[in-house]
Amino acid sequence: MGKKPEKKKLRPDRIAVRERAPEERVKDFREVPLGYTVNQAKDEAGRCLNCKNRPCKSGCPVGIDCGGFVAKVHEGDFLGAVKLVKEKNLLPAVTGRVCPQVEQCEGPCVIGKKGASVGIGNLERFVADWERAHGVVLPDKAPPTGMSVGIVGSGPSGLTVAADMIQLGHGVTIYEALHEPGGVLVYGIPEFRLPKTIVAEQIASLTQLGVEIKVNQIIGRTLTVDDLLHMHNAVFLGVGAGAPVFMGIRGENLIGVYSANEFLTRSNLMRAYKFPEWDTPMRFGKRIAVIGGGNVAMDAARTALRLGATDVSVIYRRSREEMPSRAEEIRHGEEEGLRFDFLKAPTSIIGDEKGFVVGIQLVDMRLTEPDASGRRRPVPIEGSEHRRDVDTVIVAIGQRPNPMIASTTPGLEVDKRGYLVVDEETMGTTREGVYAGGDIVGWGASVIRAMGDGRKAAKAIHNYFTLTS
Helix, strand or coil: CCCCCCCCCCCCCCCCCEECCHHHHCCCCCCCEEECCHHHHHHHHCCCCCCCCCHHHHCCCCCCCHHHHHHHHHHCCHHHHHHHHHCCCCCHHHHHHHCCHHHCCCCCCHHHHCCCCCCHHHHHHHHHHHHHHHCCCCCCCCCCCCCEEEEECCCHHHHHHHHHHHHCCCEEEEECCCCCCCCHHHHCCCCCCCCHHHHHHHHHHHHHHCCEEECCCCECCCECHHHHHHHCCEEEECCCCCEECCCCCECCCCECEEEHHHHHHHHCCCCHHHCCCCCCCCCCCCEEEEECCCHHHHHHHHHHHHCCCCEEEEEECCCHHHCCCCHHHHHHHHHHCCEEEECEEEEEEEECCCCEEEEEEEEEEEECCCCCCCCCCEEECCCCCEEEECCEEEECCCEECCCHHHHCCCCCCECCCCCECCCCCCCECCCCCEEECHHHHCCCCCHHHHHHHHHHHHHHHHHHHHHHC
């Protein structure tokens, strides 16, 4: 009898990605992680067990064959890995940097049950950066169908619809309200997490395929959805939820209070981080309180440090365990000097006689026992209010939809919160020929979740074209 094949020996530890030192990186906006070298990528990919059922693939909202491309990296077939990733995702340099892989493809990784999961996200970034260095791989296109889709918004969901539809032979025009395409990828995510040149390069690959992008187009004002339906055979709405949410406490109208949306848009899209090279001055102080615990709060807080703030505290009403931000972002923030104040909530913002912020009133919180959903609710502790001196407050507790499109489109139904009502399988709205995805449909989409919405919508729109042509 022949010998049984030896079982692959598990190496429990993931190969760490090289990172710039905190004391260096906090002084500029260049990227923090430096990515894998070729040898590191091949070694990390070698940790994959190449499972038959590929649970990593089922965890990916856009269906990337994670195990397949990881195996090709291990073999040194980087071009093959690029092609396999781009069968499902034309934006791998973006998702490899900002996708919450821990909750998705890496979450169900089998090796993760006995150690650290395979670094699928880091390997996706490696593959994408290898492609950027060696030449962009463009997919094949089907012959023109004569049908076209108008896409409102050039964020992750809109770009995904554009990528899928152009490859199917349909005409694609993207209508972007801002002066630069990319949506949240350029206005919401700081340079040190996602360089603007990378977003521009990824979008350029779509224009090379034939996607047309029109900027400064505010749908609901410049054009309506009805106008677009006269110009195209279907419309996809990927406009995000960009209207800020505030706390409803006294003092939020003082000078020195920002929504995280405004703060990040000024820094990112309007390049305040390059002042005075870019003429976008931004007034804020040295002592900053950032309210919230998600990725947006972390982005705002880490941006403030790089813009010169000396004391930045992140105030979150729950504990560290409940904090929704990525663990890596929290670690990076701690290394860079952020202060975290857990189990505290603001009750008012204090101003001086000229209307400028000078402080914030906080109350200590405690968590109740878990409710039926397992969530522990924060409640204030009586008599625990106290003041902290700050000169800037950044509110990062969420956003809501802008009502402009819904209010100018008859038959487009919204829920009680103002989000578009869609069929979760097709992403179709209540208006025939109109589809939507991403934050505008109200389930707090990450970049990759928004891309998953776009993938479902593109499939449904293609089927719609087939039935109506």
